Amino acid sequence: MLLEVRGLTKYFGGLAAVREVDFDAKSGGIMGIIGPNGAGKTTVFNLMTGVHTPSSGKIIFKGEDITGCKPNMAASKGIARAFQQATLFNNKTVLDNMLMAFYLESKFKLRDAIFETSSVREREEEIKRKAYEVIEFVGLGGMAEKPVKSLPHGHRKCLGLAMALAVSPELLLLDEPVGGMNTAETTNMMKLIKMLEERGMTILLVEHNLRAVMNLCKRIVVLNFGRKIAEGSPEEIRNDKSVIEAYLGADFRAA
Amino acid sequence: MRKWSRLVGYVVLIGLLLIVPQFVRDPRWMHLVIMTGLYIILAGGLRLIMSTGQVSFAHAAFWGIGAYTSTLLVMRLGVSFWIALPLSGLVGAIVASLIGYPCLRLKGPYFFLVTMVVGEILRLFLTNSVDFFGGDAGISSIPSPNRIRIGNWAIAFPYRSVNYYYLMLVGLFVSLFVYYRLERSRFGMICSGVRADGSLSESLGVNVMKYKLTAFVVGSLLASLVGSFFAHYTTFISPGFFTFNESTIMLIMVVIGGLESTTGAIIGVILITVLTELTREFSKYEIIVYGAALVLVFRFAPGGIFDLYRKFISRLRSHRASVA
Numbered sequence: 001m002l003l004e005v006r007g008l009t010k011y012f013g014g015l016a017a018v019r020e021v022d023f024d025a026k027s028g029g030i031m032g033i034i035g036p037n038g039a040g041k042t043t044v045f046n047l048m049t050g051v052h053t054p055s056s057g058k059i060i061f062k063g064e065d066i067t068g069c070k071p072n073m074a075a076s077k078g079i080a081r082a083f084q085q086a087t088l089f090n091n092k093t094v095l096d097n098m099l100m101a102f103y104l105e106s107k108f109k110l111r112d113a114i115f116e117t118s119s120v121r122e123r124e125e126e127i128k129r130k131a132y133e134v135i136e137f138v139g140l141g142g143m144a145e146k147p148v149k150s151l152p153h154g155h156r157k158c159l160g161l162a163m164a165l166a167v168s169p170e171l172l173l174l175d176e177p178v179g180g181m182n183t184a185e186t187t188n189m190m191k192l193i194k195m196l197e198e199r200g201m202t203i204l205l206v207e208h209n210l211r212a213v214m215n216l217c218k219r220i221v222v223l224n225f226g227r228k229i230a231e232g233s234p235e236e237i238r239n240d241k242s243v244i245e246a247y248l249g250a251d252f253r254a255a
Numbered sequence: 256m257r258k259w260s261r262l263v264g265y266v267v268l269i270g271l272l273l274i275v276p277q278f279v280r281d282p283r284w285m286h287l288v289i290m291t292g293l294y295i296i297l298a299g300g301l302r303l304i305m306s307t308g309q310v311s312f313a314h315a316a317f318w319g320i321g322a323y324t325s326t327l328l329v330m331r332l333g334v335s336f337w338i339a340l341p342l343s344g345l346v347g348a349i350v351a352s353l354i355g356y357p358c359l360r361l362k363g364p365y366f367f368l369v370t371m372v373v374g375e376i377l378r379l380f381l382t383n384s385v386d387f388f389g390g391d392a393g394i395s396s397i398p399s400p401n402r403i404r405i406g407n408w409a410i411a412f413p414y415r416s417v418n419y420y421y422l423m424l425v426g427l428f429v430s431l432f433v434y435y436r437l438e439r440s441r442f443g444m445i446c447s448g449v450r451a452d453g454s455l456s457e458s459l460g461v462n463v464m465k466y467k468l469t470a471f472v473v474g475s476l477l478a479s480l481v482g483s484f485f486a487h488y489t490t491f492i493s494p495g496f497f498t499f500n501e502s503t504i505m506l507i508m509v510v511i512g513g514l515e516s517t518t519g520a521i522i523g524v525i526l527i528t529v530l531t532e533l534t535r536e537f538s539k540y541e542i543i544v545y546g547a548a549l550v551l552v553f554r555f556a557p558g559g560i561f562d563l564y565r566k567f568i569s570r571l572r573s574h575r576a577s578v579a
Contacts, residue, residue, distance in 0.1 A: 049458060075460035087455045089448055100448045101459050103441070110469060113440035114433060124441070167460055 001060075002027040002202050003048075003171060008057035010043055017043040019226040020057070025171070030193065030203045032217035034210070034237075036247050039223040041206040042084065045173050049081050050074045061171065080169035084176045084206075086156035088148045094159060095144040098131035101166035131166070138162040138192060154185035161192065172196065174205040178212050190216060210248070214238070222247065272424060276417045285420060289488070291528050292423045293481050298508045298520040299434045300474035305514055306443065307467045308450035309359060312502045313370035316377045317347050317475040319497025321482025323381065323388060326397050326492060336400035340483045347479025348472050355471040359464060374499055381494035393493025397486050412487075419488050426484065430477050434517040437473075446470060447515075507545050511552045513559020522561050 003025040010018040018040040025031050033041050046052045048059055053068040060066070066077060089097050112120045135144055138158040143151070148159065157177065164172060177193060178186040190212055197203060197216075207213045213220065214234040222230040222237060224246040230237060237243055279285050301314045324343035328334040334342070358369045381388045388394070400422075402411040412418050437443055446466055448456045453463050486492050504527065512523025527545070534544055556563035 051454065051458075070462075071454070071457035072460050072462045075458060081458050083455070083458075087452060089451045089455070091451060092447075096444070099441075100444060100456070103445060103459060103461055110442065113442040114436045116436070116440070163459065 001025070002062060003204075004058075004060040005044075005048075006058040006060070008044065008047060008059065009055045010040075010047055010052060011055045016226050018047065018054075018223075021223070021226075021228050023221050023228065023231060025202060025204060027170075027202055028197070028200055029219070030197050030205065030217050032213045032220040033204065033206045033223060034208070034213055034220060034247065035223035035229075038225075040226040041223055042175060043226075044223070045081065045175055045204075045206065048074070048173065049079060075167050075169075078168070078170040079173065080164040080167035080171075081173040082157075082160040082164040082175065082177065084179060086153065086160045088156060088159060088163070090149055091147075093145055093147055094135060094140060094151070095128075095131060097148055097159060097163060098135055098144075098166060099127060101163035102127045102131055134162045134165055135159075137165075139188065154181050154188070157181065157185075157189065158192070161189075165196075170202060172201055172203045174203060174207075176207055177205055178207060178209050186212060269428075276420055282415050285415070285417070287528070287532065289420055289423050291524060292427045293485060294505070294508065294524045294528065295521050296427060296430045296481050297478055298505050298512075298524045299430060299517050300477045301505050302509045302514060302517060302520040303434060303437065303446075303470050304474040305509060306438070306446045306450060307470045308453070309467055309471065310367045310506065311370045311471065311474070312367055312499065312506070313354070313373040313377075314474070314478055314505050315497045315499070315501035316370075316374040317351065317478040318482040318485070318501070319377060319381070319492075319494070320347050320350055321479030322486040322492045322497070323394075323482075324479070325483035326394055326486045327388075329398055329487070330394070336398075336483075336487055337403065340480065343483040344476045344480040347482070348476040351472045351475035352468070355468045359467040359471060371499065374497075374502060378494050378498055389493070391494065393491060393495075395491045397490045397492065399490070400487050414490065423484065423488075426480065431517065433473070433477075438517055442466075442469075504545070507549060511548055511559060513556075513561035513563075515558060515562055515565075519559045519561035523559070526560070 001024050005021060005023050008018055008021040009016065021040075021044065023031075033044060035041055043052065047054050050066075050069050050071045050073065058065060058067050061077060061079065064077070066074060066079075069077070089100060092100070132144060135141060138161055140155060140158055140162070143155070148156070151159065157179075161174070161177065164174075174193070178189050181189060186209065193203060193205070193216055205213075205216070217234060220230075220232065220234060220237045221228060222240070222243045224242075229246060230240045230243045232240070238248070275288060276285065279288055297314065297318060301311065304311045304314070321343040324346045325336070325339040328339040328342060329336055354369070354373060358366050361369065382391045384390065385392075399412045399414065402409050404410075410418055412422075437446075445456070445461055449461065449463050449466050457463050482497075508523035508527050509520050510523070511526060512521065513519025527548075530544055530548065531538075531541060534541060552559065558566075
């Protein structure tokens with residue numbers, strides 16, 4: 001098992017944002033987390049990446065307890081994340097954003113900064129080459145020199161994904177990957193996510209676009225008011241009474 | 256080709272700096288030149304700290320820590336200046352680590368508030384400890400650095416000797432080398448990422464704390480080294496030199512010149528120094544001049560003067576490209 005979440009609970013003051021949530025993710029494949037606004041989906045991501053420390057419960061990644069480790073540690077252990085708001089370094093170009101993201105792999109030391117040896121320079125070249133490769137992969141080829149500020153929303157999301165990939169993750173967390181996108185952009189992003197799955201990456205995504213979720217995911221976890229109310233295949237979820245009541249709505253099955 | 260022309264530029268610049276004492280014969284002006292050099296080291300260090308998004312108001316305090324450490328080592332323990340100099344840098348770095356390790360975790364304005372308090376504590380501590388630190392009156396008749404021998408050469412440092420200028424120049428070259436290498440390498444890039452968005456940097460695996468702490472310790476260390484040199488060069492120090500006001504002036508220098516580059520800090524230092532000299536007769540109103548300069552910069556060049564210049568150049572280039 002790649003990821004085991006056990007009894008995950010988070011209180012913000014008196015409010016339980018996440019309550020006793022359990023789920024597992026096998027290596028490979030796409031898993032979805034859905035639920036109404038405020039159900040605790042993003043909080044689960046924040047707990048997994050160490051942005052918040054759980055009040056109780058455990059997160060086990062590759063057999064190792066990573067509960068409460070810092071965000072940069074989570075990243076170096078192989079958990080990467082693309083943010084909901086397409087968070088980028090706004091005053092920089094696409095390429096610079098990518099170079100920043102490749103930091104983890106570069107094993108950079110302070111003395112490398114001061115004494116620029118040829119091995120340091122070679123490594124910088126190597127990183128640059130890789131950065132262009134990933135930019136190409138997410139379909140931003142030819143935009144490397146553009147300032148991020150000028151990118152449309154869809155491209156920003158693609159760059160956010162590309163930056164998460166630079167961490168060379170085993171587990172990729174996508175927070176609303178197609179949120180706010182038009183149809184063409186959505187189709188493109190879904191194609192990208194499927195390609196990553198084919199390359200053997202394990203993906204966990206939070207999404208409100210149910211067409212995308214049902215299409216992409218093999219398993220779905222449904223949260224409501226911080227609790228897990230259902231888990232299963234898209235077919236099972238579609239027909240689950242409590243899910244229809246809490247989130248999908250009565251006419252979803254008909255549609 | 257470009258590399259060569261740049262190299263020639265550096266050589267010419269260094270040559271010019273080496274013959275400055277031939278033209279500046281008035282000791283008062285020489286003092287001003289030396290102080291400008293010291294301020295460039297100080298402001299460059301503050302810029303390094305600020306490049307990670309933290310503002311230290313204790314920068315003058317570290318300058319003072321270096322000055323007092325070195326003075327006491329030489330005067331009370333009879334240590335040679337050449338050993339007291341690195342030791343005072345070490346003391347500055349240790350104090351910076353002790354303050355930075357717990358306090359750089361603070362978000363928002365709290366680190367800045369802590370460093371303000373640190374500066375104030377140091378001042379009160381020095382002024383109230385008359386027996387050991389000389390109190391408000393400070394310490395005078397600080398001995399000059401011992402002469403150094405290299406083979407048959409002996410370099411001595413009598414009061415107001417031109418050799419202080421060359422010693423300052425060595426320090427300036429070394430610090431600028433460190434500042435520019437840090438700025439232009441991956442380190443500088445990550446620092447500006449940490450400043451722009453700390454949580455995004457963290458999610459990409461950057462140990463934000465490590466970068467903030469490194470910048471703070473390196474900047475404070477160099478400020479302490481400047482302090483050591485300053486004490487033995489001016490032969491007199493008092494708590495009044497290293498206060499909140501001094502930190503504010505250094506901050507203004509960095510902000511006016513531009514935070515994005517060490518070049519900005521250099522421009523800020525030179526500009527403020529010239530402004531101060533021009534308005535020396537009305538030095539009571541000095542702070543008004545700084546204030547006005549700050550307002551103008553914030554209004555017309557929020558990234559500082561150097562940023563304004565860079566934007567102008569890049570616009571000129573793209574204009575030329577579109578014409579051609």
